[in-house]
Amino acid sequence: MNNFKHQQQEFLPISVNVTGKKLLIVGAGKAALSKVRSLRRFNVSITVIGIKIDPAFLEIDNIHIIHKSYDPSDLDDFFMVYACTDNRHTNEIIREHCHARNILVNLADNPRLSDFISPAVYQEEDLTIAVGSNGKNVKQSIMIRENIKKNSGPDLTGYLSLEKTSLNGEKNRDRSQKPFVPKVILAGFGPGDPELMTLKTHRYLLAADIIFHDALVDSRFLEHYPARKIAVGKRCGQHHIQQVEINQLLVSAALSGKKVVRLKGGDPLIFGRAGEELQFLAENNIDVKIVPGITSAFAAAAQYGIPLTHREIGSSVAFCVGHNIAERELPQASTLVFYMGARQQCEISNILIKKGWNKNTPVALISNVSNPQSKVVISQLDQLCQHPLLQETPLLIIVGQVVKKMPEFEEIAPRTEKKKKHIFAV
Numbered sequence: 496m497n498n499f500k501h502q503q504q505e506f507l508p509i510s511v512n513v514t515g516k517k518l519l520i521v522g523a524g525k526a527a528l529s530k531v532r533s534l535r536r537f538n539v540s541i542t543v544i545g546i547k548i549d550p551a552f553l554e555i556d557n558i559h560i561i562h563k564s565y566d567p568s569d570l571d572d573f574f575m576v577y578a579c580t581d582n583r584h585t586n587e588i589i590r591e592h593c594h595a596r597n598i599l600v601n602l603a604d605n606p607r608l609s610d611f612i613s614p615a616v617y618q619e620e621d622l623t624i625a626v627g628s629n630g631k632n633v634k635q636s637i638m639i640r641e642n643i644k645k646n647s648g649p650d651l652t653g654y655l656s657l658e659k660t661s662l663n664g665e666k667n668r669d670r671s672q673k674p675f676v677p678k679v680i681l682a683g684f685g686p687g688d689p690e691l692m693t694l695k696t697h698r699y700l701l702a703a704d705i706i707f708h709d710a711l712v713d714s715r716f717l718e719h720y721p722a723r724k725i726a727v728g729k730r731c732g733q734h735h736i737q738q739v740e741i742n743q744l745l746v747s748a749a750l751s752g753k754k755v756v757r758l759k760g761g762d763p764l765i766f767g768r769a770g771e772e773l774q775f776l777a778e779n780n781i782d783v784k785i786v787p788g789i790t791s792a793f794a795a796a797a798q799y800g801i802p803l804t805h806r807e808i809g810s811s812v813a814f815c816v817g818h819n820i821a822e823r824e825l826p827q828a829s830t831l832v833f834y835m836g837a838r839q840q841c842e843i844s845n846i847l848i849k850k851g852w853n854k855n856t857p858v859a860l861i862s863n864v865s866n867p868q869s870k871v872v873i874s875q876l877d878q879l880c881q882h883p884l885l886q887e888t889p890l891l892i893i894v895g896q897v898v899k900k901m902p903e904f905e906e907i908a909p910r911t912e913k914k915k916k917h918i919f920a921v
């Protein structure tokens with residue numbers, strides 16, 4: 496081994512099967528934190544041992560944190576070890592202990608003495624791109640990885656050409672001259688089924704450091720993204736979180752230099768209180784880029800085959816708030832789609848009839864659009880105060896003659912509930 500000590504280090508790029516393996520991180524400071532963040536997306540068991548534990552560890556799920564000083568017996572049973580203490584000498588001792596046990600070890604502060612190093616990895620499903628520099632130019636590897644990440648898509652050729660421009664330096668020189676501008680990406684997740692999310696939103700989520708998401712967003716699916724996730728929706732069990740607090744969180748995260756995505760269900764500009772967030776961010780000189788999403792009304796129409804407009808019976812469509820409608824002006828449109836009206840079905844019916852809508856106007860109540868548990872109930876305006884109607888949420892109410900054009904209208908009207916399988920809109 497000693498013969499190799501002063502030679503140029505070479506690392507063989509291989510992909511190690513770590514499924515279910517136990518990984519140990521000794522040290523609980525910033526270096527350890529960054530290792531944990533990159534390892535978390537793998538199906539491994541991570542244990543962290545340290546005396547001074549960085550508070551950020553407490554926000555990370557599914558890791559074992561042991562508050563104690565290091566002892567060689569801690570290494571037993573571990574597949575790989577990361578020596579991440581802030582003491583170079585201690586890391587070298589851990590290395591010796593690992594070698595005595597034939598355990599591969601990485602020294603956070605010393606690639607030369609490490610048995611393995613981690614390249615900057617970009618991963619999307621089964622595609623993995625690893626950028627390494629034999630531990631010599633980590634920053635450059637990360638920069639190339641970030642470029643790939645930002646520009647990746649189903650077509651690899653796009654980002655390969657981009658990588659070339661990065662390597663010859665042109666693009667990067669431009670970037671480094673730009674002053675730091677804090678930024679928030681306001682993106683739509685679509686109605687629930689992740690397949691209905693746009694590729695652009697997906698790319699921003701991949702590149703994000705932090706994702707603030709609301710309750711209509713599938714939080715399990717978000718686990719695919721390495722960013723820290725913060726649920727700020729009213730239905731996320733965070734009833735106490737007020738809009739002003741969300742605004743403040745967005746501003747602080749953007750000012751701290753993080754890549755921030757504010758992710759909303761459906762389209763962010765439809766009943767998403769985006770107006771208030773946009774205004775607050777603008778007042779704090781934070782740039783906002785908006786990425787649209789498929790609003791739930793479009794997804795409902797697609798899933799159940801209801802044309803929202805129709806050449807003969809539906810020349811216009813309006814999206815309306817379902818609550819307090821007595822106090823609001825009703826739009827003059829052939830089709831009305833009510834959001835947030837699950838508990839106001841009777842009120843909607845009474846007011847529309849009072850305002851001159853025919854009591855026989857067909858109505859579709861549609862819950863959980865694009866999710867497997869989605870249901871549809873077909874009724875008519877004067878029946879909305881009767882039971883049993885659909886109370887499940889989230890719920891949309893589509894009112895208008897166009898509902899009759901739904902392929903199964905005759906079969907399921909009136910007031911029969913039917914579970915329906917997905918009809919994907921894409």
Ligand SMILES: C[S@@+](CC[C@H](N)C(=O)[O-])C[C@H]1O[C@@H](n2cnc3c(N)ncnc32)[C@H](O)[C@@H]1O
Binds near residue numbers: 759
């Ligand atoms: C605060 S609004 C947000 C709307 C969202 N920005 C959009 O474009 O769909 C929430 C309301 O949207 C509707 N909604 C959102 N997702 C839905 C879904 N998957 N199924 C049915 N309704 C949904 C419901 O009316 C719910 O009360």
